Amino acid sequence: MKRVYNFSAGPSCLPEEVLKECAAEMLDYQGTGQSVMEMSHRSKFYEPIIADAEAMVRKLMNVPDNYKVLFLQGGGSTQFAMVAENLGIKTGKAAYINTGVWSKKAIAEAKKLGVQVDVIATSEDKNFSYIPRVEKITGDYDYAYICFNNTIMGTHYEYIPDTGNIPLVADISSCVLSEPLDVTKFGLLFAGAQKNLAPAGVTLVIIREDLIPDECRPGTPTMLMYKTHAENGSMYNTPPCYTIYVLGKVLHWVEKNGGAEGMGKRNREKADYLYNFLDNSDFYHATTEKGSRSLMNVPFLTKYSTGATDEASVAKEKEINDKFVKEATAAGLVNLKGHRLVGGMRASIYNAMGLDGVKALVDFMKKFADENK
Numbered sequence: 001m002k003r004v005y006n007f008s009a010g011p012s013c014l015p016e017e018v019l020k021e022c023a024a025e026m027l028d029y030q031g032t033g034q035s036v037m038e039m040s041h042r043s044k045f046y047e048p049i050i051a052d053a054e055a056m057v058r059k060l061m062n063v064p065d066n067y068k069v070l071f072l073q074g075g076g077s078t079q080f081a082m083v084a085e086n087l088g089i090k091t092g093k094a095a096y097i098n099t100g101v102w103s104k105k106a107i108a109e110a111k112k113l114g115v116q117v118d119v120i121a122t123s124e125d126k127n128f129s130y131i132p133r134v135e136k137i138t139g140d141y142d143y144a145y146i147c148f149n150n151t152i153m154g155t156h157y158e159y160i161p162d163t164g165n166i167p168l169v170a171d172i173s174s175c176v177l178s179e180p181l182d183v184t185k186f187g188l189l190f191a192g193a194q195k196n197l198a199p200a201g202v203t204l205v206i207i208r209e210d211l212i213p214d215e216c217r218p219g220t221p222t223m224l225m226y227k228t229h230a231e232n233g234s235m236y237n238t239p240p241c242y243t244i245y246v247l248g249k250v251l252h253w254v255e256k257n258g259g260a261e262g263m264g265k266r267n268r269e270k271a272d273y274l275y276n277f278l279d280n281s282d283f284y285h286a287t288t289e290k291g292s293r294s295l296m297n298v299p300f301l302t303k304y305s306t307g308a309t310d311e312a313s314v315a316k317e318k319e320i321n322d323k324f325v326k327e328a329t330a331a332g333l334v335n336l337k338g339h340r341l342v343g344g345m346r347a348s349i350y351n352a353m354g355l356d357g358v359k360a361l362v363d364f365m366k367k368f369a370d371e372n373k
C-alpha cells in the first residue's frame with residue numbers, strides 16, 4: 001500500500017489511524033453485525049455515536065451550554081442561505097466583510113433572500129491577499145458576517161472584530177479546530193466537515209440558543225430553519241450517519257493529539273516551516289501578507305509569475321506551474337495546483353497533515369527550484 005501526501009483544499013486527508021479504525025469496523029461495528037453505513041439512525045447502536053460526536057465538539061471547542069451543536073447537510077453553501085433566513089429578521093440588515101470567494105457567495109445569497117447587505121470592508125483592492133482590520137462593528141444590524149479562514153486566498157483573521165451586541169457569524173469551514181477559538185465571541189459558527197473534521201456530507205453549526213428564531217424570513221423551508229434541527233437533535237430527517245461517525249473518530253484523534261491547543265501548536269509549526277521557506281526563497285513567494293496568513297491554506301507562486309501579460313510570459317508561467325504539479329504528483333505530493341483566482345500552487349495543510357508532509361514538500365520545492373532556475 002502506498003499513501004501519498006495529500007494537499008487538497010477539501011475533501012482532504014484524514015488521520016490514517018481513523019481510516020484504519022473505520023476499515024476495521026466496516027463489516028461489523030462493535031459486535032452489531034452491521035456497518036454503521038447500514039444502521040437506522042434511530043437505532044440503539046447509532047444514538048450513542050451521534051451523542052458522542054456532539055459531546056466531543058462541546059469538549060474540544062469548549063462550547064457553552066447556551067449554544068446548540070447541530071449536524072446539518074447542504075455544506076457551507078447552504079449556511080450562506082440559512083444564516084440570512086434565520087438571522088436577518090429584525091431590521092433585515094447585515095454587515096459583511098468581503099475577503100474573497102466564500103464571503104462573496106455568502107453576500108450574494110443574503111441579497112438574493114432580501115437581506116440588506118452592507119459590505120463594511122473589503123480586501124478586493126489587493127486581490128484579497130490580506131484581512132481588513134475592522135476592530136469594531138456598530139449599527140442596527142441583525143448580524144455581522146466574516147469568513148474566518150479564506151481557503152482560496154489563503155488568508156485568516158488574526159483578531160476577532162468586536163461587534164458588541166450584534167451577533168457575529170463566522171464561516172470556519174477551513175479552520176475549525178485548527179487552533180483554540182473562543183466560541184463565546186460568536187453568535188453562530190459553521191463549518192463544512194470535509195477539511196478538518198470528516199469526509200464531505202455534514203456541516204457543523206454552533207449557534208447561541210437565543211438566536212434560533214421561531215419564525216424565519218417569510219417562505220423559509222422547514223429544513224432551512226435552525227429551530228427544526230435544534231428541536232430534533234439533528235434528527236428531524238435522516239442525518240449523514242456515516243460521516244458523523246467518522247467525525248466522532250476524528251475528534252477523538254484530535255483529543256489524543258492535544259485538543260485544540262495541540263492542533264494549534266502542530267499547525268503553527270507546519271505553517272512556520274513552509275512560510276519561512278517561502279519568505280527566504282528567491283524562487284518562490286507566498287501570495288499573502290504577513291499578519292493575515294492562513295495556517296491551513298498556503299498559496300504560493302514562482303518567480304515566473306511576474307504579472308506580465310504578454311504571451312511568452314504567460315506561457316512560461318503555465319509551463320512551470322504545470323511541471324511543478326506533475327513532478328510533485330510523481331513524487332507522491334498530490335493536489336498542489338493553485339486555484340485559478342490566485343494561480344501558482346496551493347498547499348492545504350489541515351490538521352491531519354503532519355510536519356513530515358510539509359518537510360517532504362519543502363524538500364521537493366528546493367530540488368525543483370534548483371532544476372528550474
Ligand SMILES: Cc1ncc(COP(=O)(O)O)c(C=O)c1O
Binds near residue numbers: 171
Ligand atoms: C471557507 C469555505 N466556506 C464555504 C465553502 C463551501 O462549502 P461546501 O462546498 O461544503 O458548500 C468552502 C468550500 O471549500 C470553503 O472553503
